[in-house]
Amino acid sequence: MYKILTLNNISVVGLERFPRDGYEVASDMSAPDAIILRSYKMHDMDIPGSVKAIGRAGAGTNNIPVQRMSEAGVPVFNAPGANANAVKELVVTGMLIAARNVCQAYDYVRALEGSDEEVEKQVEAGKKKYAGYELPGRTLGVIGLGAIGVKVANAAQALGMRVLGYDPSITVTNAWKLNAGVEQASSVDDLLARSDFITLHVPLIDATRDLINAERLRLVKKTTVLMNFARGGVVDEAAVEEALNAGKLASFVTDFPTNRLRCHDKVIALPHLGASTGEAEDNCAVMVADQVRDYLETGNVRNSVNFPEAQLPLSGGLWRLCIVNANVPNMVGQISGQLGEHNINIVDLLNKSRGELAYTLVDTDSQPPLEIIENLRGIKGVLTVRLLEPKDA
Ligand SMILES: NC(=O)c1ccc[n+]([C@@H]2O[C@H](COP(=O)([O-])OP(=O)(O)OC[C@H]3O[C@@H](n4cnc5c(N)ncnc54)[C@H](O)[C@@H]3O)[C@@H](O)[C@H]2O)c1
């Protein structure tokens, strides 16, 4: 029986991927085998040694101590692209409500008083204050052309906008998905200077912290709308406040409200709603549950942010060793040496690496005795060893 601890509300559709006869799923339990979460901040959490995998039902993993998990030999999975459409739709919403002054107009109407006739008069008299502009012909700058950025860029183009993109590490797959008309900006600064709307779709990592800062905000046009649906830390909010107050930036749409800006007249702040659609929540939960289950039951790795992809079909009747080790010479030699010494035949073997970490799957046609497991654990550089029993044994 595997135990899955949930740290946030996870879509039932996803949790149902864990069959009841093999899994216990709860929001409070001891010694879990895996943890599934959304935005719960795990950095200060005492993570039990029993945890073999962590699944983020979403894209960003900055709330998870990924480096610490790598050092402990624990894969962290996420759900790339599973909520991208939801975020795209909210970004388009953000552009439209900013361009048409929807929030200010909404507040105006709700504050009106008097009879219907008086309200109508105030409506017609007041509306000129909220006149906006249309999107075709305007330029959208997209920083980060991953799962979300590509969808946003293509959607904006379909709305008649000119689109600039910047992503020095764009993948070939994402480059293929991008509409032909999307132009490549030569730098962040180039993109900022030419855009009417700027939207950020990068992960929060050291290189992107305060990506939009005072210096960069000096480059933008005073009519520009800045949108942040990535993470709060990607934007220096003090600098944004200064630019808004000085009339150097038209408005700021953010999914990450803070006390500094959430009530500012030129700010539209939403409660981290980007991925909050039933569809996205289901997609993320299903994707990550399947990946965690696959890892627990077969050792295979799909969509991990710290482990290499590793997929070796598991045939019936075989034992499988799943070994997480340092990416250094002679690891496979030492592993197969141990098995050879005990006359255990290797039927199949896969060794993959990513950065400082390597992962080895070894299938055998007889059961490796406990002594081998202990010896493997004793090899310098080996982080974890799991033995999976044959399913039909
Ligand atoms: N508001 C929300 O609810 C919500 C929902 C989903 C994702 N997010 C955030 O959006 C981020 C992006 O999500 P995604 O699914 O598109 O991820 P992704 O991994 O598919 O794409 C991220 C892209 O950013 C690029 N990038 C990294 N550093 C860059 C830099 N310095 N300059 C330009 N590009 C850079 C990468 O090359 C990659 O193509 C997530 O990490 C998460 O923080 C927010």
Ligand SMILES: O=C(O)CC[C@@H](O)C(=O)O
């Ligand atoms: O789980 C959520 O609601 C937010 C997820 C989002 O921030 C992500 O990074 O995928």
